[in-house]
Amino acid sequence: MLRPTHKTNLARIDAKELPALLRAIEVYQGTHVTRLAMKLMALTFVRTSELIGAKWEEFDIEAARWDIPAERMKMRDPHVVPLASQAIEVLEMLRTLTGGSEFLFPGDRSANKPMSNNTILQALKRMGYQGQMTGHGFRGLASTILHEQGD
Numbered sequence: 001m002l003r004p005t006h007k008t009n010l011a012r013i014d015a016k017e018l019p020a021l022l023r024a025i026e027v028y029q030g031t032h033v034t035r036l037a038m039k040l041m042a043l044t045f046v047r048t049s050e051l052i053g054a055k056w057e058e059f060d061i062e063a064a065r066w067d068i069p070a071e072r073m074k075m076r077d078p079h080v081v082p083l084a085s086q087a088i089e090v091l092e093m094l095r096t097l098t099g100g101s102e103f104l105f106p107g108d109r110s111a112n113k114p115m116s117n118n119t120i121l122q123a124l125k126r127m128g129y130q131g132q133m134t135g136h137g138f139r140g141l142a143s144t145i146l147h148e149q150g151d
Contacts, residue, residue, distance in 0.1 A: 012137030013129070015145050024127050033115070034123050036094050037105050041120065041135055043087040045142040047074065048135035052114045054104040056095075061088060 013021060022042060028035040041051050050068055059066050066081040073079050083091070094104055098111075105115040120135035 010134045010136045010140060011132055012140045012144075013133050015141065015148075018141065021127075021129065021133065024129075028123060028127060030123050030126065033094070033097055033105060034119055036090050036097070037115070037120055038123060038135075040087060040090045040094075040104075041138045043084055043090065044081050045139045046081060047139060048117055048120060050079075051135070052103075052105050052117060052119070054114075055102050056099065056104060057102075059083075059091060061091060064088060 025035060025038045025042070028038070037051060041048070044051070044066070046068070050072060053072055054066070054068075058068060061083075064083040064085075064087075066083055068079040068081065070076050070078045091104075098104055098106055101111040103111070103114045105119075107113040107115050117135075124130070124133050124135070
């Protein structure tokens with residue numbers, strides 16, 4: 001099987017378009033859980049698979065951290081995500097909606113499985129961002145902004 005020799009970037013908006021996207025997420029007309037998933041993704045810059053597979057047991061709200069275990073990480077190393085106060089607010093809202101499930105973002109058909117990896121992509125499509133933004137695009141956008149600032 002031939003593999004491309006260059007890295008492909010998934011669709012993402014320009015940094016100057018981020019405020020409009022964040023406003024669109026705030027008024028998203030889909031489910032509250034999907035809206036909160038997009039908000040948390042924008043606040044944490046994790047991969048879509050890491051977000052949708054998140055379990056309540058991975059979070060320490062008091063310490064404001066999310067400990068993603070190695071088996072759920074692409075490089076198989078555990079990862080700590082510091083949580084801003086806005087992320088904590090999202091988690092508190094989510095707890096009222098999905099706190100009875102093992103997953104932060106349970107699937108529509110079964111609470112014993114996480115939401116589909118297409119849920120966020122479809123939400124972005126419904127918001128008018130088809131071909132312009134993906135769930136993984138939040139991560140790429142954050143990386144670009146931080147690199148431009150020299151971080």
